[in-house]
Amino acid sequence: MTHEHYVSHLESAIDGTRFEPGQVYTLHKDRPLWVKYDLERVAGALSKDTLADRDPTMWRYRELSPLGTETCEVTLGEGMTPLLDCPELGRKIGLEQLWIKDESQLPTGSFKSRGMAMAVTMAKKFGIECLALPTAGNAGGAAAAYAARAGLKCVVFMPKDTPIVNQLEAKWYGAEVYLIDGLINDCGRLVKEGQSKFDWFDLSTLKEPYRIEGKKTMGLELAEQLDWRLPDSIFYPTGGGTGLIGMWKAFQELNGMGWLDSDVFPKMISVQSTGCCPIARAYEQEERFAKPFENAQTLASGLRVPVAVGDFMILDAVRESGGAAVAYDENGLRYWQREAMVSEGIALCPEAAACVGAAQKMVETGQLDPNERVVIFNTGAVQKYVEAMEIGLPDFESWEQVEADLNG
Numbered sequence: 001m002t003h004e005h006y007v008s009h010l011e012s013a014i015d016g017t018r019f020e021p022g023q024v025y026t027l028h029k030d031r032p033l034w035v036k037y038d039l040e041r042v043a044g045a046l047s048k049d050t051l052a053d054r055d056p057t058m059w060r061y062r063e064l065s066p067l068g069t070e071t072c073e074v075t076l077g078e079g080m081t082p083l084l085d086c087p088e089l090g091r092k093i094g095l096e097q098l099w100i101k102d103e104s105q106l107p108t109g110s111f112k113s114r115g116m117a118m119a120v121t122m123a124k125k126f127g128i129e130c131l132a133l134p135t136a137g138n139a140g141g142a143a144a145a146y147a148a149r150a151g152l153k154c155v156v157f158m159p160k161d162t163p164i165v166n167q168l169e170a171k172w173y174g175a176e177v178y179l180i181d182g183l184i185n186d187c188g189r190l191v192k193e194g195q196s197k198f199d200w201f202d203l204s205t206l207k208e209p210y211r212i213e214g215k216k217t218m219g220l221e222l223a224e225q226l227d228w229r230l231p232d233s234i235f236y237p238t239g240g241g242t243g244l245i246g247m248w249k250a251f252q253e254l255n256g257m258g259w260l261d262s263d264v265f266p267k268m269i270s271v272q273s274t275g276c277c278p279i280a281r282a283y284e285q286e287e288r289f290a291k292p293f294e295n296a297q298t299l300a301s302g303l304r305v306p307v308a309v310g311d312f313m314i315l316d317a318v319r320e321s322g323g324a325a326v327a328y329d330e331n332g333l334r335y336w337q338r339e340a341m342v343s344e345g346i347a348l349c350p351e352a353a354a355c356v357g358a359a360q361k362m363v364e365t366g367q368l369d370p371n372e373r374v375v376i377f378n379t380g381a382v383q384k385y386v387e388a389m390e391i392g393l394p395d396f397e398s399w400e401q402v403e404a405d406l407n408g
């Protein structure tokens with residue numbers, strides 16, 4: 001059986017240089033590549049009705065993926081994730097229509113599985129045998145899991161103060177894991193250095209073009225779940241930025257296919273913590289490229305990315321959308337995490353808590369209209385952050401104590 005592919009070419013995000021599809025690529029001039037599709041052909045091959053009958057996984061949008069109709073995916077059954085309405089949390093932050101898209105329910109407990117499922121699938125297809133990557137947390141576990149699923153080797157470098165669950169899961173999935181006295185960019189340097197010795201493939205964020213194609217399915221799914229009427233604002237916790245860039249790409253592609261109800265796109269709100277906010281700082285200073293953030297420290301480990309190769313892609317998307325890049329107070333993360341968990345029962349990660357806090361602040365200061373349809377992405381599961389969750393529990397002493405607690 002022959003397979004249909006819909007990729008027209010790859011294209012440098014920095015200077016527009018075009019590349020033929022069907023090959024392994026990394027960066028061009030140290031900057032990422034876009035995967036471009038022939039959207040007319042996709043629209044001819046795929047209808048909304050066909051889509052409705054497919055399995056509820058990220059692979060349902062396969063015509064808008066580098067696989068086309070080829071079925072060789074390395075999968076653990078990822079997606080679709082629920083879009084949960086949050087009336088109680090909405091009340092607390094002053095929003096009438098708030099949803100959380102709960103990516104914590106994906107394999108390995110974070111949305112990193114979307115990107116890794118796609119990137120590892122492509123790596124395997126191209127005959128690559130060994131993968132290596134730097135990680136600030138969840139990417140390492142996800143890469144290790146998909147590498148195991150695909151029968152590939154995986155080498156992970158992570159800061160030695162990465163959450164312990166991230167360290168352990170990567171190792172338990174069979175990766176070689178090394179702890180570094182430094183940050184994710186230091187780990188990235190080691191991955192590059194090791195490449196000449198071990199000929200491994202660099203799976204770093206945006207250093208190969210396919211993780212973004214996996215992560216963009218968040219945007220495709222969101223559009224489908226909202227019946228092709230996009231929300232007014234999307235709050236996205238930004239580290240390397242693949243998710244935000246990918247969703248913005250997804251919306252343009254759907255628009256190019258004529259699938260969206262309106263050509264008003266959501267405002268993309270990129271959220272970081274004051275503990276590490278190079279993108280928010282560049283946005284404020286009206287720069288297109290971000291300066292490295294010194295002494296990055298945040299319990300939202302997914303946001304601890306002091307240097308991002310896709311900085312200009314994040315900032316372009318934010319500006320084109322009429323959104324903003326903001327930093328939320330590091331000291332407020334635990335508070336909003338717990339508010340969201342208590343109000344809605346969602347396993348909210350500290351990264352998403354930054355988004356909840358930022359939304360609250362923007363409502364309070366009049367930058368966000370209380371009637372807007374707002375979606376916050378919960379990119380990971382709270383269970384990954386056991387150190388940060390540390391909370392005192394009382395010993396049972398008496399029923400009087402229980403009664404007082406229930407009435408308190």
Ligand SMILES: *Cc1c(COP(=O)(O)O)cnc(C)c1O
Nearest residue numbers: 138239240241242243302379380
């Ligand atoms: C990686 C990560 C992020 C940042 O995602 P990017 O798409 O790289 O910006 C946010 N939250 C969590 C939980 C993460 O693991």
